[in-house]
Amino acid sequence: MYDRLKGFRDFYSEEMSARREAFDAVEDAAARYGFREIGTPALERTQMYVDKSGEEIVEELYAFEDKGGREVSLTPELTPTVARMVVAKQQELSKPIKWVSTRPFWRFEQVQQGRFREFYQTNIDVFGSSEPEADAEVLAVAADALTSLGLTSEDFEFRVSHRDILGGLLDSFDSEVDSRDAIRAVDKRAKVEDEEYLGLLSDAGLSYDQAREFDDLIAAGDLDEIAEFGGDDVADAVENLREVLAAAEDFGAGEFCEVSLTTARGLDYYTGVVFECFDSTGDVSRAAFGGGRYDDLIEDFGGQPTPAVGVALGDATLQLLCERAGVWPDEELRTDYYVLTVGDTRGVASRVAGDLRDGGNVVETDVAGRSFGAQMGYADSVNAETVVIVGEQDLENDEVTVKDMESGEQTTAPVDEFPGDRERPTYDDFA
Numbered sequence: 001m002y003d004r005l006k007g008f009r010d011f012y013s014e015e016m017s018a019r020r021e022a023f024d025a026v027e028d029a030a031a032r033y034g035f036r037e038i039g040t041p042a043l044e045r046t047q048m049y050v051d052k053s054g055e056e057i058v059e060e061l062y063a064f065e066d067k068g069g070r071e072v073s074l075t076p077e078l079t080p081t082v083a084r085m086v087v088a089k090q091q092e093l094s095k096p097i098k099w100v101s102t103r104p105f106w107r108f109e110q111v112q113q114g115r116f117r118e119f120y121q122t123n124i125d126v127f128g129s130s131e132p133e134a135d136a137e138v139l140a141v142a143a144d145a146l147t148s149l150g151l152t153s154e155d156f157e158f159r160v161s162h163r164d165i166l167g168g169l170l171d172s173f174d175s176e177v178d179s180r181d182a183i184r185a186v187d188k189r190a191k192v193e194d195e196e197y198l199g200l201l202s203d204a205g206l207s208y209d210q211a212r213e214f215d216d217l218i219a220a221g222d223l224d225e226i227a228e229f230g231g232d233d234v235a236d237a238v239e240n241l242r243e244v245l246a247a248a249e250d251f252g253a254g255e256f257c258e259v260s261l262t263t264a265r266g267l268d269y270y271t272g273v274v275f276e277c278f279d280s281t282g283d284v285s286r287a288a289f290g291g292g293r294y295d296d297l298i299e300d301f302g303g304q305p306t307p308a309v310g311v312a313l314g315d316a317t318l319q320l321l322c323e324r325a326g327v328w329p330d331e332e333l334r335t336d337y338y339v340l341t342v343g344d345t346r347g348v349a350s351r352v353a354g355d356l357r358d359g360g361n362v363v364e365t366d367v368a369g370r371s372f373g374a375q376m377g378y379a380d381s382v383n384a385e386t387v388v389i390v391g392e393q394d395l396e397n398d399e400v401t402v403k404d405m406e407s408g409e410q411t412t413a414p415v416d417e418f419p420g421d422r423e424r425p426t427y428d429d430f431a
Contacts, residue, residue, distance in 0.1 A: 007109075007117025018329040019315065022149060022322070023102055026122045026313055029145035033137060035100040035124055040081045042104075046071040048080050052269065052300070062106045074106035078123040078312065079269070079294065080301075086127050087303035095128030114286055114317040125310030130295065132240065135273045136247030138291060138311050142277065143253040145313065150327030153280075156288065158253070159260035160275040162241045163292070165226060166264060168234035169214060170206075177205035186218070186264040218261035226261070237272075244273050271295045273309070283324050288317040336361040336424070338379035342372055342391030349390040352400065352418060356388075359423035380405065386426055388418070402427050 004010060011019060027037070046063045062074040075081060082099060102122040111117060124141055126134045139158060146156055166186060167179045185200035192200075201211035217226055223242065227235040241259070248254050257275075265274040274292030278284075291311030298306035322328035339353045349365060356363045364382060366375050379387050389401035389410075400418050403410035404427035413430040422429060 005117075007111045009116060009118070013333055014331040017333060018331045019319075021329040022315075022318065023120075023122065025148045026145040026318075027100060027102060029148055030100040030122070030124050030141050032144070033098070033141050035098045035141070038082070038085070038099045038101050040075070040078060040085070040101060040103065042074055043072045044075050044081060044084075046073045048084065049073060049076070052080055052297075060107055060109055062108055076105055076107045078103075078105070078121065079125075079297065079310065082123070082125055082127075083297045083301045083303075083308075086298055086306060086308075087301050090298075090303050090306070093127075096134065097127040098125070099127075100124050114284075114314075114320050116316060120315040121312045123310060123312045124291075125308060127298065127306055127308045129309075130307035132243035132247045133251075134307075135244040135293060135309050136251050136253065138309050139244075139248045139257065139275065140251040140253040142289075142291070142311050142313065143256050146277075146321075149322055149329075151322065151325055153255045155280055155325040155327075156256065156277055156321060157280050158257045158275045158277055159263040160241070160245065160257050160273065161259070161261050161263040161265075162237050162273050163264070163270050164237035164272060165230070165234055165241065165261060166218065168230045168237055169217060169226065170204075172230050172234070173206060173210050173214065175205050175207065175210060179204075180268055182206065182214075183264050184266060186262060187266040189215075189262050189264075221259050221261050223259065241273060265290055265292055269294045269297045269300075275311075277321075279321050279324055281324065284317070284320045286317065288321045289313045333382045334362065335364055335379075335382040335384040336386065337363045338375070338382070338384035338387045339363060339365045340372070340375045340379065340387055340389045341366055342389065342393075345390045345392060345395060348395060348415065352388060352390060352415075355419050359419065361424060390415075402430055404428075 046058065046061065049057050049061060061076055064072065066072050078101060086093065086097060100122065102120065104118055104120050106118050108117060109115065124138060126138060163183065166183050170177045170179045170182050182201055182204035185197060185204060188200065189197050198208065198211045201214065202208055206214060217229060223238045227238040245254065245257055248257050263274060263276050270292045272293035272295060276287040276290035278287055289312060293309040295307040298308060319328055337356050339349050341349045353363045353365050370378065376387065384405055387403040387405060389403065394400055394412065395415060398415050399412040400415050401410055402413050409427055411427060411431045419425045
């Protein structure tokens with residue numbers, strides 16, 4: 001007997017039914033905005049992640065040498081891959097480029113609630129537009145995906161920030177501040193004790209008093225005060241943030257957005273507006289997902305300067321959010337018809353099943369030579385809505401029996417008229 005690896009999950013059919021419904025809701029929302037699906041590889045060269053994040057990233061990767069002697073890694077995220085893809089065909093692709101992809105990723109990290117070593121994400125990205133409307137559209141797609149699953153503004157909120165506001169404020173202090181380390185500290189603000197957080201800011205170059213002043217500014221979130229304190233660069237970033245929020249309002253996502261300058265996002269490649277989605281009740285303590293602008297990454301990968309913004313919705317935290325709100329899809333099998341055979345009736349039963357499938361229905365038939373009772377038990381186990389009984393005695397009368405599984409009622413229908421021109425015939429059509 002083999003045990004499943006820690007951090008990896010099995011999904012049985014009932015679970016996958018719910019997951020597929022959730023994935024479809026997110027992908028359909030993106031498709032309605034014109035995002036086009038792409039496919040990406042499971043392996044990339046390890047050096048791509050080292051160049052982006054430093055040698056220490058290797059400890060978090062499933063990295064190994066393949067049989068060709070290449071240092072490769074299972075992909076831990078999609079952004080570097082899509083950046084590579086944009087660079088490869090940058091001159092051929094129409095701008096803006098709008099891509100969506102749902103697939104698994106792998107990270108060797110501590111397993112905890114909502115975090116696994118293999119996980120699934122739907123990534124939604126726009127390349128080639130620096131306009132506030134691009135940021136707002138990403139927020140709108142994410143909001144539409146969540147509301148299509150049944151969530152409301154009572155269930156989730158987007159905490160929206162701007163990396164240039166944080167960086168500009170840090171630069172305005174009369175100190176040699178490592179802005180990257182300081183912003184990483186801000187990202188940890190809600191996860192560590194206050195003194196540890198202030199210590200991280202001090203380690204980044206702020207004095208203790210400056211760290212307190214900086215934190216008071218971003219915690220209050222008064223954009224007018226912040227623009228005045230930080231000077232022209234910060235004022236420009238504040239204006240950009242306001243433009244994004246105004247566009248999000250016009251796009252129907254404004255009710256889900258609130259300014260939260262203590263939201264920083266931990267990845268270094270973010271450059272402008274960033275946001276994280278949180279459970280409004282606080283029952284799910286960690287961010288459900290996040291995203292933001294990464295205008296420099298394409299150029300860093302050797303391409304022409306290309307602004308970009310995106311969001312990645314992870315499966316585990318999305319499920320936690322939906323379960324908390326009571327809207328996670330039912331984990332159950334769904335079957336429209338079970339065509340039950342009694343005696344030597346396979347030919348007619350196969351024709352009936354085929355005609356029902358042509359109408360777009362989910363149809364099962366017996367493939368195990370089971371008895372009448374065993375077939376009925378199986379039909380019930382797969383939640384068949386209707387059972388069509390094709391028996392020798394029925395066929396002698398040129399009929400089939402149609403049984404509604406919820407009520408238990410049944411009637412007969414002419415075999416030549418079932419299903420006929422009906423895409424979804426039921427007991428009520430013949431009762």
